[in-house]
Amino acid sequence: MHKYFFFLCFFGAILFPARGQDNRLQAPNELMGHRFLTFNTVIRVNQIEVARDRNVGLDEHGVHTPEAVIAFRNAVEAGFPGARITWSFSWLALHDTTSNYRKIRELVAGYHYQYGDDVTFIPGAYFANAYNTREQVNKDLHDGLAKVSEMVGNGFRPKSVVAGFLAAENQKYLAEKEGIHVCQGNIWSQHAIDNQDGDGSVSYPFYPSTEHFCKPAQGKADFIDCVNLDGWTMDFLAARRSGGADGYNSRMGVGPIETIHAFGTLLGLQEMLHTTAIHFDKGYDLNGFAWVTDCWELSLHKHHGYSIDVSGITDWLTEIRRRWPDTKMITQGEFGLLWREHYKENSFDYRFEEQGSGIGGSDCDKKIRWFMNKHFRLALMRNWQTNQPEQVIDFTRYDVKAQEPQDAQEMTRQWSLMGEINQKQTRPQDKPAPLKELPEIFKKIINAVYPNLIP
Secondary structure, three states: OHHHHHHHHHHHHOOOOOOOOOOOOOOOOOOOOEEEEEEEEEOOOOEEEEOEEEEEEEEEEOOHHHHHHHHHHHHHHHHHHOOOOOOEOOOOHHOOOOOHHHHHHHHHHHHHHOOOOOOEEHHHHOOOHHHHOOHHHHHHHHHHHHHHHHOOOOOOOOOEEEEEOOOOHHHHHHHOOOOEEEEEOOOOOOOOOOOOEEOOOOOEEEEEOOOOOOOOOHHHHOOOOEEEEEEOEEOHHHHHHOOOOOHOOOOOOOOHHHHHHHHEEEEEEEEHHHHHHHHHHHHHHHHHHHHHHHHHOHHHEEEEEEOOHHHHHHHHHHHHHHOOOOEEOOOHHHHHHHHHHOOOOOEEEEEEEEEEEOOOOOOEEEEEEEEOOEEEEEEEEEOOOOOOOOOEEEEOOOOOOOEEEEEEEOOOEEOOOOOOOOOOOOHHHOOOOOHHHHHHHHHHHHHHOOOOOOO
């Protein structure tokens, strides 16, 4: 496999050389017709800062250094000159008075003026609602965003928030009280891994419903004017699993932990590029635009048992520029606002197709198709080697009532929107079924949007 990847890289560079391009041009003024790449990082003090004064996980003081920040930003610039990225600071990282964190804040504020990077706040270091009331999260958002503005200066205001998961009420607060209309507020398909579950949404941008952050708003009555973004792009075949089912990491895609760390540089980068190609090749043709996003935590260079060299960033970005030289690498806030300008409501109809890479949980004998709109999401999978018919592995309706966990309940990790058939197959009702064997009511709903899909 490694030799084959060398072959692809070497001869691909000869057959398809990168065209000259000035990546320092302004971002496009429209969504359609473009390939977008967004890239975020997280700077924190503790692994998961579940509250202002409470932590879960490891102390990361020793790995957050000015030198690591400089090497990280240089790796991005080397791979994609002119790129603009998004930096997110935890509560403690914004307030730590040690020399390293003071210098880091100065550096990142400077990158806003040097490169046009966005700088923002991450509440709870990913999982704020699993540990805090919605009221407390709103207070943290208000104070954290104000601290970022103070840090960068000159009236700066972030274009977005990084949150991992963020409840609908808190996204509504961002839009209506803070004037921020873009939030990385869901991690598509996450279930039984890390500290919070959130499967059930669509994987591209949408306006969330007031009922549930994973549910697209159905109309004016439940509309939140905050573009809800995925956290990092995943391989659809790997992501259909729950947690580490079958011995595979369900979050494999463009993230470095599940690729470079798990498989080594060459095979890891091959999977990252495979996932990127799902969107930048066929996905672009199907949807009229394409988007890939990644979050590469600053601590990954030497912590938690990882030692992921930042050269992996340069390698991935360099290959993206070679294969898709028209790619626009802008901040997630800029991308979300372009989407918001194009879509005034949830009128999207996203479609994706993938044949597995053969790496990890990306089964080489499987093909999967996803259909995502405001009414439902639908996934069809088949074994193409045995020519089996497609089976429904996910059908999640959005035209029915949904509800998030309430603050009055015990804080919980279980924030998924589990539909009629869920891809994770954790319930008896999740058994895959042929399209033609679905209940008539399901077929009627699907036919209303895709009249030629069911044979």
